[in-house]
Amino acid sequence: MSSAQDERRAGFERYKEDVENEGKPFFPYAMFHDTVMSLVVVSVIVGLACVWYFTADGTEPGLIGPHYVEEADPGTTSFIPRPDWYFYFLFYLLRIFKWPESVVLGTVGVPTILMILMFALPFLDRSRERRLLRRPVAVVAAVLTAVSMGVLTYKGATARESLGSEAVAAVDAWSSQQGGFDETQRSGAEVFAQVGCLQCHIYLGSGSANVGAPELSDYGSTTQRTIEQTAAYIRNPAEFGNTVMPPFPGLEDAGVLDDVAQFLHASSGATGDG
Amino acid sequence: MATTAPRRRRRQSKLQQAVDIPLDWLEERSGLVGATKYFLFRKVPRDSSWWHTLGSATLTAFLVQAGTGLILAFYYKPDPDKAYESIQHITNDLTLGWLVRGMHRWGASVFIILMFFHMARVFLFGAYKYPRELNWIVGVLILVTGMLEGFTGYLLPWDQTSYWATVVGININASAPFLGPFIAQFLRGGAEIGTDTLSRFYALHMLAVPGALFGLIGLHLYLVIRLGVSSPPWSSEGAGRDRAEVKPTGRAGLTRGRRV
Numbered sequence: 043m044s045s046a047q048d049e050r051r052a053g054f055e056r057y058k059e060d061v062e063n064e065g066k067p068f069f070p071y072a073m074f075h076d077t078v079m080s081l082v083v084v085s086v087i088v089g090l091a092c093v094w095y096f097t098a099d100g101t102e103p104g105l106i107g108p109h110y111v112e113e114a115d116p117g118t119t120s121f122i123p124r125p126d127w128y129f130y131f132l133f134y135l136l137r138i139f140k141w142p143e144s145v146v147l148g149t150v151g152v153p154t155i156l157m158i159l160m161f162a163l164p165f166l167d168r169s170r171e172r173r174l175l176r177r178p179v180a181v182v183a184a185v186l187t188a189v190s191m192g193v194l195t196y197k198g199a200t201a202r203e204s205l206g207s208e209a210v211a212a213v214d215a216w217s218s219q220q221g222g223f224d225e226t227q228r229s230g231a232e233v234f235a236q237v238g239c240l241q242c243h244i245y246l247g248s249g250s251a252n253v254g255a256p257e258l259s260d261y262g263s264t265t266q267r268t269i270e271q272t273a274a275y276i277r278n279p280a281e282f283g284n285t286v287m288p289p290f291p292g293l294e295d296a297g298v299l300d301d302v303a304q305f306l307h308a309s310s311g312a313t314g315d316g
Numbered sequence: 317m318a319t320t321a322p323r324r325r326r327r328q329s330k331l332q333q334a335v336d337i338p339l340d341w342l343e344e345r346s347g348l349v350g351a352t353k354y355f356l357f358r359k360v361p362r363d364s365s366w367w368h369t370l371g372s373a374t375l376t377a378f379l380v381q382a383g384t385g386l387i388l389a390f391y392y393k394p395d396p397d398k399a400y401e402s403i404q405h406i407t408n409d410l411t412l413g414w415l416v417r418g419m420h421r422w423g424a425s426v427f428i429i430l431m432f433f434h435m436a437r438v439f440l441f442g443a444y445k446y447p448r449e450l451n452w453i454v455g456v457l458i459l460v461t462g463m464l465e466g467f468t469g470y471l472l473p474w475d476q477t478s479y480w481a482t483v484v485g486i487n488i489n490a491s492a493p494f495l496g497p498f499i500a501q502f503l504r505g506g507a508e509i510g511t512d513t514l515s516r517f518y519a520l521h522m523l524a525v526p527g528a529l530f531g532l533i534g535l536h537l538y539l540v541i542r543l544g545v546s547s548p549p550w551s552s553e554g555a556g557r558d559r560a561e562v563k564p565t566g567r568a569g570l571t572r573g574r575r576v
Binding site: 050053054056057058060061062064065066067068069071072073075076078079080082083084086087088090091092094095100109110111112113114115116124125126127128129132133136146149150157160161163164165167168169170171172173174177180184188238241280285286287288289291 | 355356357358359360361362364365366368369370372373376377380396400403404407408414415417418419421422423424425426428430436439440441442443444445446447448449452453456459460463466467470473474475476477478479480481483484485487488490491492493496497500507508509510544546549550553554555556557559
């Protein structure tokens with residue numbers, strides 16, 4: 043029918059003819075290469091395992107990381123969430139998009155588009171041409187993909203988030219910048235620093251805009267909510283249509299939910315002389 | 317002396333029979349001997365090279381993961397109260413436990429890297445073009461499934477890194493429109509990450525995802541064997557190259573062309 047299709051078919055027929063007439067048997071020729079390469083792969087894996095094991099000691103990191111870190115503790119979230127390296131690009135992508143309008147672009151939009159492009163590639167590029175110099179679009183796309191993946195991975199690997207324990211030390215500074223906290227607000231601030239709010243929110247320069255969550259430094263002076271509504275929001279954001287922020291029912295059980303809400307409502311940005 | 321030669325011959329033919337009879341039996345009932353012969357002695361383009369070893373290298377890394385994963389499963393306990401302890405036990409107490417766990421841990425990264433390298437090779441060779449489109453799609457599915465295997469495996473050591481990475485990962489899933497909250501709920505097995513989440517991730521990591529990977533890799537290999545691998549695009553003797561133009565000699569139209 044279409045001549046392009048005929049050409050493709052004829053090309054594959056020629057391929058089969060050439061392989062039949064000029065090709066070499068898979069065993070032993072190609073299999074030799076495969077075997078050598080596989081031995082290299084296994085050696086690299088064993089080598090990495092040895093370097094990892096013999097340079098690290100339990101939770102003490104060696105050249106390429108510790109054997110394990112402390113046991114998981116859902117109670118104290120003062121820990122940097124860090125995926126395995128091959129998710130760094132996705133991890134960092136989330137910081138590029140701003141909360142809340144476009145964060146879905148980072149978490150779902152861009153990855154979905156990339157997936158569709160990958161699946162659709164053989165249908166988008168239907169020419170028979172395989173030589174790189176005659177495929178400028180493919181080469182540019184490949185270089186751009188490799189560079190952007192590399193940059194995002196590097197950025198994700200080197201992104202620094204403040205630890206909860208460091209943030210607790212900053213509570214004094216927050217207090218003076220916000221014009222002084224009372225005891226309840228101070229308690230709320232300490233809980234806020236420890237339970238991981240700063241993993242996604244920025245507060246007076248601490249924390250990070252993970253998943254693009256809003257800055258909370260001036261929450262009290264900008265919000266329309268009452269303290270009770272803020273508390274309810276923190277307990278279960280999904281009730282208010284926010285399915286990105288995780289629920290914090292544990293704060294209510296511990297009796298500190300209201301403190302956190304009080305603290306947030308006492309925050310009006312850097313008004314003090316801090 | 318005269319009797320030894322026929323005896324040796326008889327012994328040899330008995331030996332031959334001992335090999336042939338079971339093979340013939342197997343071949344008659346399954347065709348597997350013929351299939352293996354076809355697999356081993358099929359022709360590949362004569363200019364296929366080290367570039368073409370990335371796929372089988374990825375397969376090797378996957379098999380390392382399957383083997384070490386099986387051994388780890390003998391000792392690992394998918395329970396939040398015991399998981400961390402069993403990881404320590406594997407690493408510190410078992411004979412060569414550190415090696416098996418270390419190979420599984422680093423093999424995962426090697427597997428992912430090799431998938432990307434293999435994919436880059438196929439892309440640069442234009443090897444996803446007709447008639448290998450479907451195999452590219454299967455390959456992308458393997459990549460996605462492989463990364464899912466990485467995501468579900470990351471939680472299992474139940475240390476702070478794995479726990480909080482999974483919290484963030486599940487929250488990212490939850491942010492997807494429509495299906496997101498349901499996927500997150502399914503992965504967590506409840507409102508918060510706990511016992512049910514760990515056993516769920518273990519089941520996915522040990523059965524569902526690797527099962528899918530085995531199936532997809534089998535399909536991938538079937539298509540590779542059926543369609544063959546493509547020559548490097550720069551090769552002057554590449555299989556399927558365009559034929560030199562046929563120039564008529566002598567009186568045009570009356571004699572057959574000669575290939576130049």
